[in-house]
Amino acid sequence: MVKKIIIYFMLSTLFLPLTSIADEGMWLPILLKKREADMQKNGMKITTQDIYNVNNSSLKDAVMMFGRGCTGEFISNEGLLITNHHCGYSNIVAQSTVERDYLTNGFWAYNKGEELPCAGLTITLLAYMEDVTSKVLEGVNNKLSEKERSLIIDKNIKTICEAATKDNHYKAEIKPFYYGNQYFLYVNEVFTDIRLVGAPPSNIGKFGGDTDNWMWPRHTGDFSMFRVYANKDNKPSKYSKDNIPYTPKKFLKINGKGVSEGDFTFVFGYPGTTQQFLTSHAVNQIAKNENPARIKLRSARLDVYNNAMNESPAQRLRYASGVAGIANGWKKWIGETKGINRLDVVSKKQEFERKFEIWSNVTEQRKEEYSGIISSFEKTYSEIAPLEMSYLYLNEAVLASDFMKNTKDVLSMIKRATKNNYTKQTSQKEADLLLEKLEKYFNNDYDKHNIVDRTIFIQTMKIFYEDFANKKYNWIKERIDFNFKSSPEAYFSYVYDNSFLSSKKKAEKALKKFKVEKSLSDPAVELLSALWGDVIEKDMPRLTELESRIDSLYRVYVKGQMEMESAKEFYPDANLTLRVAYGNVKPYKPKDGVSYKSYTTIEGIMEKENPDIYDYVVVPKLKELYNKKDYGRYTNEKGEMPVAFIASNHTTGGNSGSPVMDANGNLVGINFDRCWEGTMSDIAYDLDQCRNISLDIRYCLFIIEKLAGANNLIKEMSIIE
Ligand code: ARG
Ligand code: ASP
Secondary structure, eight states, X not given: OHHHHHHHHHHHHHTXXXXXXXXXXXXXXXXXXXXXXXXXXXXXOSOHHHHOOSSSOOGGGGEEEETTTEEEXXXXXXXXXXXXXHHHHHXXXXXXXXXXXXXXXXXXXXXXXXXXXXXXXXXXXXXXXXXXXHHHTTTOOTTSOHHHHHHHHHHHHHHHHHHHHTTSSOEEEEEEEGGGTEEEEEEEEEEOEEEEEEEXXXXXXXXXXXXXXXXXXXXXXXXXXXXXXXXXXXXXXXXXXXXXXXXXXXXXXXXXXXXXXXXXXXXXXXXXXXXXXXXXXXXXXXXXXXXXXXXHHHHHHHHHHHHHHTTOHHHHHHHHHHHHHXXXXXXXXXXXXXXXXXXXXXXXXXXHHHHHHHHXXXXXXXXXXXXXXXXXXXXXXXXXXXXXXXXXXXXXXXXXXXXXXXXXXXXXXXXXXXXTTOOHHHHHHXXXXXXXXXXXXXXXXXXXXXXXXXXXXXXXXXXXXXXXXXXXXXXXXXHHHHHSTTOHHHHHHHHHHHSGGGOHHHHHHHHHTOOHHHHHTSHHHHHHHHHHIIIIIIIHHHXXXXXXXXXXXXXXXXXXXXXXXXXXXXXXXOOSSOEEEEEEBOOEEEETTEEEOSEEEHHHHHHHOOTTSGGXXXXXXXXXXXXXXXXXXXXXXXXXXXXXXXXOOOOOTTOTTOEEEOTTSOEEEEEEEEOGGGGGGGTOOOTTTOOEEEEEHHHHHHIXXXXXXXXXXXXXXXXXX
């Protein structure tokens, strides 16, 4: 008996949480009460009711999903919102031309009449959320197959959403948490008349560009402003000049004094994806195979685009938005891989998995539910890994060029025609439509783009072939070996140059009198069609099947972890739902012998200035203000002009634009990035190295007032001195 107790005691200490939770966590606003004591202990002066409350207006009413992957917040009672420059980027680009280049020069509306409607942009406001787990799982039991289970769940979800949106203008969705151990209903209001109000010049909004991206110390003035318009009843409405500024239930007041080292802060927003529960097998695959392949392919593409962008302003505008996205992922994966290796996440996960196995074999009930799960993961992942690589190569290499994307359109058209037995006329109708699209593409400065796109196609396909395809697809190897003297470059050049998709003239000839048979022998269509057969038709169905199997393994595994570590406070992985993260303004040590301060100032902008490097050009007006020290009321207590600060809030992609608030719930910053050394936080959070980067709201106010002279906007805000 005694012996048993001792063993039990030893085992139970083994099962203490991997990390003790402090600063880590993205908490559900509806369950925030549980964190209240800890938040207050860390310095918060308000209550969690002030943050989320469905019966009264609360801070949550000031926070929105901006577009489909960022956050924004109201800062006036006339629907004025602020988010990041990089979040508004594609909208700013869409309003810009070479002659009227708002991206480069900035844009400011000095009255509401000058604001620019942004087609396609949406703002989503949460009305309320609700735990609907028992309703969603009604009728579900352990004896059901995964397929039966998901059929029941889908049906329940449909019923619940229909009930929530009956007789109102709301939109509802239900999201799974903890891999389907819990479900929440989100009822939202979606606004579609959104107008651009202000954006600083690129050399402020994107100062430091991709060179500084994901890095600290940072000096990027990463903000832009929009306004939400509604109909006369303050309800969402499509664009109309009769619409009026939306009156939010709540807008954020601004703390004009800012925060200093050690101060409490919290971030309220829409984090996209984290994967804290991944097993060692998955993390190993990411760090050893997936990230390196992605990084290599994107490096190749970026070289080509960056050269082109340095050639002319027109080319810069053409590629800016796409390249920002490509570069962002590329750099994050480099940091993430380093972080995973440095923290030795794989070994730590393996150790945890061994503990889990011991734990799961202690009682009969556990054995029945959890035993063998780690080896099931291992087995399933070893089958998934190569399939995932083929999917990765399809997206990151095969479909990297416009040439192949256009080829994909042709191939889809052919597949539709064959599958549905199209008549000649129907096929021709589709071909005409496609030709119309392609003509626009070719008319858009194609001669220059042709060189860029051809290089992208050949470079990425070469890597695809050498690193992956030559071992996996015999047919491609044989073709290259026999017909192209083993030179992939020769083969892919041949494909490009001889396809009808490489020039407008050839495309017109092929599509004006479209023949399915003939187009199938086009070298690009032929190549993509063979790959499609292998990847999409053979690998993908199996991958989807295995992924759903993995998800159900995680459902059980995560439930087991919660049982095993019953004292630990768990938070669900980010899934683009509203969350609160909290922490403190905190410096960090990136490496041996180096310490970073927790904030930057305008001095750093001048230190980085370099008129010869695009990313470090300082706007003349900013320099003038700097020389005159004309900072208005926005300096800190030392008289410095602050630009950005870091804190230990746990954030991820999607949190960009999120309000960073102080102990009283007033706005002090806008979240826009994370520090390089901590980018593995989506998989493993490290208190010592993970920091979110925020723009100091005082820098935004300074730019708006002093640089832009947009006092109309400052007047709308409520700044606490
Ligand atoms: N790294 C930030 C986030 O993931 C900002 C990206 C935008 N900036 C850029 N230079 N590409 O999204
Ligand atoms: N920059 C990211 C975003 O756009 C934020 C992050 O990943 O930390 O959401």
